[in-house]
Amino acid sequence: MTALVVVLILVVAAAGVFGGMLLANRGRQSDTTSASAATAAPSSSAGTAAEQAAPPTAGPILPSGPALPTSTTTYSYQYVDTPSKNISCILSNEGVGCSILERNYASSGMQDCPDREFSIVALAGRTEVRCGEEYLGQSGDTFHTLEYGETTMFSDYACTSQSKGMTCWNTITGRGFTISRKSLIRF
Numbered sequence: 176m177t178a179l180v181v182v183l184i185l186v187v188a189a190a191g192v193f194g195g196m197l198l199a200n201r202g203r204q205s206d207t208t209s210a211s212a213a214t215a216a217p218s219s220s221a222g223t224a225a226e227q228a229a230p231p232t233a234g235p236i237l238p239s240g241p242a243l244p245t246s247t248t249t250y251s252y253q254y255v256d257t258p259s260k261n262i263s264c265i266l267s268n269e270g271v272g273c274s275i276l277e278r279n280y281a282s283s284g285m286q287d288c289p290d291r292e293f294s295i296v297a298l299a300g301r302t303e304v305r306c307g308e309e310y311l312g313q314s315g316d317t318f319h320t321l322e323y324g325e326t327t328m329f330s331d332y333a334c335t336s337q338s339k340g341m342t343c344w345n346t347i348t349g350r351g352f353t354i355s356r357k358s359l360i361r362f
Contacts, residue, residue, distance in 0.1 A: 252319040252327040254312055255334060262341045262354060263318060265310045266329035271343045271351075272296040272310040273334070278356050285359055295359065297332065297343050297351040302361045 256263040264273035274294040280287040287293060288306035295304050312318055321327060321336035334343040344351025344362070353360045 248324065249326045249328055249333075250319070250321075251329060252321070253329045254316050254318045255321045255327050255336070256318045257336050257341055258320055258322055260320075261356065263311045264334050264341060264343055265312065266327065266332045266334065266343075268330040270296050270298040270345075271329075271332040271334060272305065272308065273341055273343060273352075273354055274308075274310045275354050275356075278354075280359060283357070293354075293359075295352055295354060297345055299331070299345050299348055300350060302350060302352050 253266050254263075255266070261277050262273055262275045264271055272294060273296075274292040276292060278287070278293055280293065286304060288304070292309045292311070293304070294306065294308045294310055295302060296308075319327070321334065321341075323336055323338050326333055326335040328346065331345055331347050332343065333346050334341055340353050340355025340358075342351065342353040349362070351362055353362075
């Protein structure tokens with residue numbers, strides 16, 4: 176009987192520790208989302224003051240999605256492109272959309288768009304190909320180049336630029352995609 180009581184106490188204590196860890200992670204996520212949401216105003220031709228002044232943070236701070244290397248630098252940009260300028264993405268409160276100009280999808284048997292750009296979005300629970308839409312910005316938008324290994328977070332969405340392509344996802348659900356010249360991967 177005493178052993179059963181001791182086991183029960185240990186189980187309750189472990190559940191309390193686990194619950195505390197979950198709440199701590201949720202609080203950190205809310206702080207990150209709040210900081211990102213503070214820069215939610217659309218960019219002007221010079222970019223928002225928050226975007227220009229937002230200091231990079233080191234290390235992975237994303238609760239879900241792809242595992243990021245510890246050297247990753249994170250920004251709060253809404254309009255980004257890759258160093259090659261082949262992929263451009265716009266992050267918003269509703270999702271993240273990217274367009275890629277040069278790719279080999281059709282010749283590899285993958286879904287492609289007949290237009291010049293191939294576009295895809297990640298929403299909270301799904302990804303969608305959006306032929307006919309483009310995420311290249313408009314006159315006056317300031318796009319920031321995400322160097323390889325850098326990440327941007329805006330609202331509940333993030334994108335990481337790597338030499339293998341751009342990976343974007345919802346930081347809450349983990350749903351997203353990686354696009355590159357050679358392939359499109361949804362997750």
